Amino acid sequence: MRLPPTIVTRAWRESSNLAQLLPEARTIASARTELRWITEYVEENMTDQAGKGMKVSDSDFQDKISRLCYLRGQKGVPLQYLLGSQPFGDSLDIKCRRGVLIPRWDTEEWGIKIAQGIRRNHPFFTTAQSDVDELTEEAGTDTYVSETETRTFKVLDLCTGTGCLALLFAEQLRAPMAKSVYVEGVDSSLAAIDLARLNRAINARAFEKYGTSVVFTGADIFYFDIASDQFDIIIANPPYVSEEHYYSPQYTTRSVRRFEPKQALLGGIEFYRRILQLAREGAVPAVVCEIADQEQLQDIVDECVDDGWAAGGMSDSAGVVRTIIAWRKELSGWSWMKQLIDV
Numbered sequence: 001m002r003l004p005p006t007i008v009t010r011a012w013r014e015s016s017n018l019a020q021l022l023p024e025a026r027t028i029a030s031a032r033t034e035l036r037w038i039t040e041y042v043e044e045n046m047t048d049q050a051g052k053g054m055k056v057s058d059s060d061f062q063d064k065i066s067r068l069c070y071l072r073g074q075k076g077v078p079l080q081y082l083l084g085s086q087p088f089g090d091s092l093d094i095k096c097r098r099g100v101l102i103p104r105w106d107t108e109e110w111g112i113k114i115a116q117g118i119r120r121n122h123p124f125f126t127t128a129q130s131d132v133d134e135l136t137e138e139a140g141t142d143t144y145v146s147e148t149e150t151r152t153f154k155v156l157d158l159c160t161g162t163g164c165l166a167l168l169f170a171e172q173l174r175a176p177m178a179k180s181v182y183v184e185g186v187d188s189s190l191a192a193i194d195l196a197r198l199n200r201a202i203n204a205r206a207f208e209k210y211g212t213s214v215v216f217t218g219a220d221i222f223y224f225d226i227a228s229d230q231f232d233i234i235i236a237n238p239p240y241v242s243e244e245h246y247y248s249p250q251y252t253t254r255s256v257r258r259f260e261p262k263q264a265l266l267g268g269i270e271f272y273r274r275i276l277q278l279a280r281e282g283a284v285p286a287v288v289c290e291i292a293d294q295e296q297l298q299d300i301v302d303e304c305v306d307d308g309w310a311a312g313g314m315s316d317s318a319g320v321v322r323t324i325i326a327w328r329k330e331l332s333g334w335s336w337m338k339q340l341i342d343v
């Protein structure tokens with residue numbers, strides 16, 4: 001859609017960099033925010049260079065800013081690929097590179113909600129180990145106890161990309177004393193696994209001190225198996241965009257189509273079926289996945305319910321259906337997820 005000429009004129013009056021950014025930023029306010037981020041990034045970069053004894057002139061500084069504004073606004077390069085990173089969760093700095101999908105705000109939002117829900121409500125986090133030991137002794141093989149007695153809570157993040165969700169769960173889930181958290185991220189793209197490992201190294205301070213470990217594995221989820229009782233929850237943001245939506249500018253922007261990897265976006269129900277199959281085979285009690293829309297949600301909820309799971313959808317703060325939440329009804333420890341379901 002063409003921008004109103006009054007906005008374009010206002011942007012040019014304020015600065016040429018702002019006007020360059022406008023085609024992608026779409027509003028003066030967003031263009032100002034992007035210009036501020038670009039300027040801060042260039043300042044930091046130039047300070048680093050100056051610190052290494054390199055000469056940096058004012059015109060180098062201005063040229064660099066103009067070039068980035070041009071690439072962003074006129075060529076449509078996503079800001080995260082230009083600046084190289086995206087803040088995520090409370091303190092994570094997720095490095096971004098061409099060839100790997102940029103983490104989205106809606107993924108971050110549901111990831112935080114689920115991780116915080118687990119930490120507040122799941123017996124592993126709310127029950128002290130001494131209580132568990134006592135209960136185990138009293139109850140023998142009671143299900144509740146067998147779920148909570150384990151000292152490691154394990155999360156499997158399928159289709160991990162930059163590793164943003166895996167690292168978010170590692171950051172948010174802090175195990176009580178004498179227990180620990182293990183998070184494994186899986187992706188079939190080697191570029192993604194390389195980047196996820198870099199992101200783990202950069203962000204280790206956010207979780208290592210709590211005894212949490214994170215592992216990234218290169219594998220295709222259609223040829224990947226898990227053992228029974230290996231994981232407590234599967235989380236995933238799989239490729240879910242249909243061909244029709246991928247090629248429609250209404251759903252997928254030119255910038256996304258041009259710069260982000262197609263294999264990270266194009267997909268559908270086959271991914272959810274595979275994820276549910278893995279959950280079934282591995283006796284995983286809970287699954288949370290990002291989804292495309294209401295129609296896709298209904299299809300997957302129906303499959304879960306047919307399988308004897310409890311399931312429903314959760315919207316994001318923009319009111320868009322964003323995730324499917326499912327758990328095995330016969331197990332305790334997960335029924336609190338009901339509170340999150342609003343669709």
Ligand SMILES: C[S@@+](CC[C@H](N)C(=O)[O-])C[C@H]1O[C@@H](n2cnc3c(N)ncnc32)[C@H](O)[C@@H]1O
Pocket residue numbers: 100101102103104107158159160161162163164165186187188189192219220221222236237238239240263264265
């Ligand atoms: C929508 S992106 C999500 C990335 C990341 N979890 C996020 O939320 O930003 C989907 C990811 O699935 C990966 N992928 C696609 N097909 C796959 C497969 N068969 N097995 C494993 N990973 C796959 C892609 O490489 C991509 O990184």
